[in-house]
Amino acid sequence: MNPANLLYGVSDRPPASVCLMNAAQHVMILAPTLVYPIVILRAGGASDAAVVNGVSLSFVALGIGTSLQSLRHRHIGSGYLLTATPTAAYLPAGIAAVTLGGSAMLFGMTLLAGLFEIMLAQVIRRMRAFFPTEISGLCVLLIGTLLGVLGIRLLLGLDGSGVVRSTALGRDFALGVFALAVMVGLNVWAVGRWRMYCAIIGMSAGYLAAAALGAVDAHSRTTLRLAPIMDLPSSPNSLPSFSIDLVLPFMVGALACCLRGMGDITNCQKVNDRDWVRPDLTSIRNGIVADGVSTIAASFLGTLGSSTYSSSVGMSTAAGVTARVIGFWTGGLLVVLSLFPVVAALMVSIPNPVMGAAILFTGCFVMINGLQIITYRLLDARRTFIVGLALTLGLSRDIFPTFYGGLPHAIQPFVGSSLIIGLLTALALNAVFRIGVRSRVTFMFDPGVDSPDVIRSFLEQQGAKWAARRDVIERAIFGTAQAAESIAENSRLEGPIQIEVSFDEFNLDLKLSYRGDEFLIEDHRPTNEEIRDSDDGIRRLAGFLIQRNADRVRSSRRGDKAVLECHYQH
Amino acid sequence: MESAAGGKGLELVESQSDGVAIVEPRGRIDSMTAGLFGARVAELIRSGSHHLVIDFAEVLYITSAGFRSLLIAGRLIDEFKGKLVLCRMSTEIRRLFEIGGFSDLFEICATRDDGVRKASWP
Numbered sequence: 244m245n246p247a248n249l250l251y252g253v254s255d256r257p258p259a260s261v262c263l264m265n266a267a268q269h270v271m272i273l274a275p276t277l278v279y280p281i282v283i284l285r286a287g288g289a290s291d292a293a294v295v296n297g298v299s300l301s302f303v304a305l306g307i308g309t310s311l312q313s314l315r316h317r318h319i320g321s322g323y324l325l326t327a328t329p330t331a332a333y334l335p336a337g338i339a340a341v342t343l344g345g346s347a348m349l350f351g352m353t354l355l356a357g358l359f360e361i362m363l364a365q366v367i368r369r370m371r372a373f374f375p376t377e378i379s380g381l382c383v384l385l386i387g388t389l390l391g392v393l394g395i396r397l398l399l400g401l402d403g404s405g406v407v408r409s410t411a412l413g414r415d416f417a418l419g420v421f422a423l424a425v426m427v428g429l430n431v432w433a434v435g436r437w438r439m440y441c442a443i444i445g446m447s448a449g450y451l452a453a454a455a456l457g458a459v460d461a462h463s464r465t466t467l468r469l470a471p472i473m474d475l476p477s478s479p480n481s482l483p484s485f486s487i488d489l490v491l492p493f494m495v496g497a498l499a500c501c502l503r504g505m506g507d508i509t510n511c512q513k514v515n516d517r518d519w520v521r522p523d524l525t526s527i528r529n530g531i532v533a534d535g536v537s538t539i540a541a542s543f544l545g546t547l548g549s550s551t552y553s554s555s556v557g558m559s560t561a562a563g564v565t566a567r568v569i570g571f572w573t574g575g576l577l578v579v580l581s582l583f584p585v586v587a588a589l590m591v592s593i594p595n596p597v598m599g600a601a602i603l604f605t606g607c608f609v610m611i612n613g614l615q616i617i618t619y620r621l622l623d624a625r626r627t628f629i630v631g632l633a634l635t636l637g638l639s640r641d642i643f644p645t646f647y648g649g650l651p652h653a654i655q656p657f658v659g660s661s662l663i664i665g666l667l668t669a670l671a672l673n674a675v676f677r678i679g680v681r682s683r684v685t686f687m688f689d690p691g692v693d694s695p696d697v698i699r700s701f702l703e704q705q706g707a708k709w710a711a712r713r714d715v716i717e718r719a720i721f722g723t724a725q726a727a728e729s730i731a732e733n734s735r736l737e738g739p740i741q742i743e744v745s746f747d748e749f750n751l752d753l754k755l756s757y758r759g760d761e762f763l764i765e766d767h768r769p770t771n772e773e774i775r776d777s778d779d780g781i782r783r784l785a786g787f788l789i790q791r792n793a794d795r796v797r798s799s800r801r802g803d804k805a806v807l808e809c810h811y812q813h
Numbered sequence: 814m815e816s817a818a819g820g821k822g823l824e825l826v827e828s829q830s831d832g833v834a835i836v837e838p839r840g841r842i843d844s845m846t847a848g849l850f851g852a853r854v855a856e857l858i859r860s861g862s863h864h865l866v867i868d869f870a871e872v873l874y875i876t877s878a879g880f881r882s883l884l885i886a887g888r889l890i891d892e893f894k895g896k897l898v899l900c901r902m903s904t905e906i907r908r909l910f911e912i913g914g915f916s917d918l919f920e921i922c923a924t925r926d927d928g929v930r931k932a933s934w935p
Binding site for chain 1: 822841843844845873874876877878880881884885888904905908909912913914918
């Protein structure tokens with residue numbers, strides 16, 4: 244079911260005008276990431292004209308990737324509106340590739356990375372236990388903070404180590420704050436179209452203000468002036484080449500894209516489903532496959548590999564429009580725009596503070612979704628350490644860049660970003676902490692004044708060890724307490740009640756065994772008069788409540804013991 | 814002015830607002846505590862508090878015995894042509910009312926102010 248904040252949900256079909264405007268917004272917020280293929284092209288010695296041609300080719304690759312991502316095919320596509328973007332994950336490896344072997348090497352190694360990502364997608368389901376929900380949430384949260392840090396950096400004109408590089412800090416800061424204020428203001432106080440198009444309006448207003456203040460740099464203005472209005476982009480004709488030395492950096496890049504895709508697709512699932520409970524691994528696998536194919540397409544077009552774009556999820560949420568059909572519109576628009584080099588030049592010329600404002604704006608939504616996913620589950624000490632340590636270590640990458648930059652060359656691929664550090668830490672700790680957590684536990688208690696507290700304490704602690712859903716544990720607590728109360732009063736109980744609880748990600752099962760009469764389950768609710776006035780009214784209501792509270796209930800006798808089994812879908 | 818009474822597992826906090834008596838059970842309403850809860854509510858009704866709000870904000874859970882005491886309170890207040898309103902239920906308590914088929918039997922409000930307003934109407 245669509246959440247209330249969405250104007251158009253994932254399966255809706257908005258009018259063409261809404262699709263086109265939203266597609267334009269998604270294209271526009273790609274602007275900051277176009278810097279990555281530009282850096283690669285310049286590292287390979289490309290001219291300004293070749294750079295604009297390269298950006299146009301990136302549009303084609305991203306158009307293919309975005310359209311594939313929106314598919315709901317059995318083998319490919321997450322089925323969500325989630326744009327593809329050139330990614331910094333391949334940047335260091337990509338620069339090394341063009342430096343070592345030119346565009347042929349970039350082609351070959353990016354092709355390998357795309358294939359590796361598709362292979363990774365195939366093992367996600369089998370590795371389910373190693374990717375629990377709170378790690379998906381951590382991934383989304385880290386992506387949100389990554390966007391926030393990048394946004395602040397662009398807005399304030401800082402370099403990677405936090406040193407101011409802007410020559411007009413006051414003007415740039417004012418521009419960024421102005422663009423951000425327009426976006427936030429429209430999102431908070433406006434309704435309908437004004438809210439839906441807040442990002443594109445904010446960026447346009449920021450760009451116009453920048454042009455009026457002379458904040459669009461001279462080099463960008465020249466490139467814009469010289470760019471042809473319409474031209475067919477030309478793709479490179481080289482054959483791929485490979486280097487064994489570059490395999491590891493590209494594989495790490497592919498792993499980072501895979502993890503990021505998992506976080507983004509999880510975020511999409513949550514945004515689009517009011518009753519979301521856990522990541523859908525089929526949609527994630529198919530989305531990662533789409534991402535891998537998108538990177539392969541990029542390799543053939545001679546440009547940088549791609550990943551899913553977290554900002555696009557944030558922007559869809561902000562606009563309240565997540566219809567996946569807009570993914571096809573966005574993909575189509577990108578391919579059409581590749582025929583207009585002037586558009587590529589215009590996007591490249593958007594000043595950094597305006598780009599920073601847009602990224603910061605979308606990052607807020609991503610961050611909050613991550614927090615919500617993490618706190619959706621009960622968390623015990625193990626999981627608290629997994630989330631806390633991984634988050635702190637991840638954030639330390641942006642706070643102490645000099646320290647991480649000085650680490651040995653061999654481990655640089657593993658400390659390249661806060662996302663990689665945070666997720667690798669979480670995955671490693673999760674693997675270690677799985678030791679000693681049993682999936683089946685038993686305890687005994689004598690019904691009495693304290694038994695409700697004993698039951699609550701036991702099930703809450705156990706639920707936290709398993710990171711079970713809060714709502715399911717609450718149902719189990721009520722079911723157990725109500726059953727224990729009814730057994731103690733109506734089943735001629737002799738001795739203690741034994742409770743056995745077993746859990747996996749999809750099932751929570753409770754088994755109460757005791758010496759006494761078999762528990763009577765009621766299919767029909769007793770009438771109000773029967774509940775109030777008859778001798779067995781309370782017992783019959785208890786039998787009815789227990790039946791309705793669980794997804795499946797069975798009462799039986801095994802040997803000299805009565806057994807009540809309650810199954811809860813998780 | 815508030816007053817409190819209770820035993821292990823349940824505490825009852827009572828107050829008045831605009832001529833409406835408010836009872837706030839804190840803890841669980843189960844077979845151990847339903848007797849105390851039901852007896853106090855009945856005592857209030859019989860002593861003239863015919864417009865009554867029961868505030869569920871601090872109720873951990875309610876079992877079949879608790880539902881029975883509510884039904885008895887509801888019948889008693891009907892005899893005096895009064896009004897009983899329940900308010901501030903958590904999602905979990907609201908769910909229990911729904912699965913037990915009690916949601917439509919009682920007037921349930923989101924806030925205490927709404928509850929007092931509804932209970933004070935004839």
